[in-house]
Amino acid sequence: QVQLVESGGGLVQAGGSLRLSCVASTNFFNIITMGWYRQAPGKQRELVAFVTSGDSTNYADSVKGRFTISRDNAKNTVYLQMNSLKPEDTAVYYCRAGYTNWGQGTQVTVSS
Numbered sequence: 001q002v003q004l005v006e007s008g009g010g011l012v013q014a015g016g017s018l019r020l021s022c023v024a025s026t027n028f029f030n031i032i033t034m035g036w037y038r039q040a041p042g043k044q045r046e047l048v049a050f051v052t053s054g055d056s057t058n059y060a061d062s063v064k065g066r067f068t069i070s071r072d073n074a075k076n077t078v079y080l081q082m083n084s085l086k087p088e089d090t091a092v093y094y095c096r097a098g099y100t101n102w103g104q105g106t107q108v109t110v111s112s
Contacts, residue, residue: 002026002101009093009106012085016110020080022095022103032098034071034078038091038108045094051078063089085110 008020020036035050049059049069057069068081078095087110095103 002032002097004095004097004101004103006093006095006103006106009108011109011111014085014087014110014112016085017081017083018085018108020082020093020095020106020108022078022080024076024078024095024097024101026076026097029076029097030073034069035096036069036078036080037094037096038089039094039105040088040091043091048093049080050096082108087112 003025004022006020006022008018010018012018031053033050033052036048037045038048039045047060048063049067051057051069051071066084071078090110091108092105093108094105
């Protein structure tokens with residue numbers, strides 16, 4: 001079981017930026033695919049981005065060109081840099097490690 005702790009959420013105006021962080025408690029961080037997901041009220045949880053152990057990345061079409069996922073294996077941390085935020089980015093953002101480990105989420109609210 002991997003414990004994940006997210007941080008960095010908050011309230012920001014449209015066009016602004018936030019950086020989310022997720023710290024994982026595991027000795028195997030460097031070989032785990034890490035992902036960010038989000039869930040807006042009344043909607044299903046959706047993939048935002050993921051980064052593999054080899055630093056390959058993939059993004060949802062809705063965030064391409066605005067969000068960047070990265071990882072620091074020395075710090076057991078995955079980041080999500082979010083720029084040009086839009087009101088439709090408002091959601092609870094969750095970190096995921098592998099297939100079964102989820103963080104508790106951090107709220108991101110973008111005001112228009």
